[in-house]
Amino acid sequence: MSKLIAFATPIQEGKFQQWEQFINKINTDYRKEFSESRKNAGVHERxxxxRTPMGDFVIVTLEGDNPMSSFAKMSQTQDSFTQWFLGEVKEIHGMDLSQPMPGPEPQLVVDSK
Structure with a gap:
């Protein structure tokens, strides 16, 4: 059975233009590598x-049999795409995805089913 998790992370002040360039590269130059890395980890990422008055946030959803395990697997891969991706995330969001995420796993609190 597929499981869905979501988490939000802020775009650091002054990093929005870099974030836009990062996303553009993922959707163009690195589209194949991005898709393959998620497929290899067994997860679908959206x-x-x-954008809010409190700042800009990115909301990431991961869907698969075990999204948190897949997330960890993706973050530990040593290929050049993953290393580039991790570096950009650290620079833009201040998150070191090579380390376990702090705090508990995101919790689903309402489901319309």
Whole structure:
């Protein structure tokens, strides 16, 4: 059975233009590598931009049999795409995805089913 998780992370102040370039590269130059890395990890990733008066946030959804395990697997891969991806995320969001995410796993609190 497929499981879905979501998490939000802020785009650091002054990093929005870099984030736009990052997303553009994922959707063009690195589209194949991005898709293959998620397929190899057994997860479907979707990313949303949420602009708010409190700042800009990215909302990431991961769907698969075990999204948190897949997330960890993706973050530990040593290929050049993953290393580039991890570096950009650290620079833009201040998150070191090569380390376990701090705090508990995101919790589903409402489901319309």
């Amino acid at each position: 990313t949303f931009l949420q």
